[in-house]
Amino acid sequence: MSTSSRENHARQTAAGEEPGRDRRTADTTGVEPLTLGVEEEYLLLDPDSGLPLPRVEEVRAAADLHPALESAEVQPELLQSQVEIATPVCRDLSEVGGHLLRLRHSLASAAESSGCHLAACGTAPYADTTPPAITDAPRYRSIRQDFSRLADENLINGMHVHVGIPDRQTGVAVLNRLRPWLPLLVGLAANSPLWYGTDTGFSSWRTVVFNRWPISGVPPRFADADDYDRRITELQDARMIRDRGQLYWQARLSERYPTLEVRAMDVQLRADEAVMLAGLVRALATTVMLEERDGHPAPERTPESLAGAGWHAARYGMTEALHDPATGRLRRVGDVVSDLVEYLTPALALAGDERQVTSLLHRLLQEGNGADRQRRALEKHGRRGLVDMIAEESAAS
Numbered sequence: 001m002s003t004s005s006r007e008n009h010a011r012q013t014a015a016g017e018e019p020g021r022d023r024r025t026a027d028t029t030g031v032e033p034l035t036l037g038v039e040e041e042y043l044l045l046d047p048d049s050g051l052p053l054p055r056v057e058e059v060r061a062a063a064d065l066h067p068a069l070e071s072a073e074v075q076p077e078l079l080q081s082q083v084e085i086a087t088p089v090c091r092d093l094s095e096v097g098g099h100l101l102r103l104r105h106s107l108a109s110a111a112e113s114s115g116c117h118l119a120a121c122g123t124a125p126y127a128d129t130t131p132p133a134i135t136d137a138p139r140y141r142s143i144r145q146d147f148s149r150l151a152d153e154n155l156i157n158g159m160h161v162h163v164g165i166p167d168r169q170t171g172v173a174v175l176n177r178l179r180p181w182l183p184l185l186v187g188l189a190a191n192s193p194l195w196y197g198t199d200t201g202f203s204s205w206r207t208v209v210f211n212r213w214p215i216s217g218v219p220p221r222f223a224d225a226d227d228y229d230r231r232i233t234e235l236q237d238a239r240m241i242r243d244r245g246q247l248y249w250q251a252r253l254s255e256r257y258p259t260l261e262v263r264a265m266d267v268q269l270r271a272d273e274a275v276m277l278a279g280l281v282r283a284l285a286t287t288v289m290l291e292e293r294d295g296h297p298a299p300e301r302t303p304e305s306l307a308g309a310g311w312h313a314a315r316y317g318m319t320e321a322l323h324d325p326a327t328g329r330l331r332r333v334g335d336v337v338s339d340l341v342e343y344l345t346p347a348l349a350l351a352g353d354e355r356q357v358t359s360l361l362h363r364l365l366q367e368g369n370g371a372d373r374q375r376r377a378l379e380k381h382g383r384r385g386l387v388d389m390i391a392e393e394s395a396a397s
Contacts, residue, residue: 027294044116052124054081058114059083065110117390117394121390150213153209170292175260179221186310187204187318188317192266203314215247262281286351299326337365
């Protein structure tokens, strides 16, 4: 340890801070809030058995007749028992919330008219061993051919938050600095404890399933935008991926939009929980972008440390301690969340999100995440009660 490092360590210890934790807050003077958008994936479940039903085309056809939905907002996914929605570009969380409520409520109505439930859960809680039907599209057929059983077992749903970035160079800098925060987002958003009718013991089994795919998990660190593009081109040239859509990292630059896309979270049972996470992601992106602008050093975390923190978050969610993004050390969940709010307050205030996000975080600490609530519903009300709870919360009713 250098002399300056020892002096900094002593100063932090004397102040009661943990070594490696920087209490600096971002200067948001003259900064405009970043735009954002949300994509959500849902399952279509049988109302009685809770098994996935391959009815995406029927649901989409019914959705086309709904006056509150546009056809471009509802898209198929890999499996015929899945459907995906995307909000328009939004400037504030009230827009995000309004669109999610509209889309969920309308799509749930379309699903009910097609004899199934819309389910915003990270994994299918129940499934049989018969391979599910793949959506009949060239891209999805090629994925099934390439990934075989991984595609068959892709009964998982995520939530993707797109944050507007000024350019790809800034996007890579933000991507690098977001890496330590991805495990924390996994833990807060965990909503997939059940798999093929059993409790996995994990809070986010979706994270475990998704990490089996190639080029997945926490992304590596990149030198700059040219390095990012060069390394991805090398993956394509080596035929490790067909295209950039097969980068399954928990965060990446979007190839379709001028955005950074954070994909670490399970889809949320409640629409307002998705809004909270979107606000957190935007505040994180804003904060680390300003730190990059001002030349503040980023926390140094090794790949193995981030991999371990991500596994721990998927395993325990909010039921145990979380790894502090700055230090990598385990701390109480409430303490980590409290420090998160303090760290992000300037960016939350800039966007007008502070009150909404902090109140929803407080409720999350009190009631638990989706994984906690799924387990409680199953214990108290059994299989049918769990399926009903998932459907009710998903439908924004």
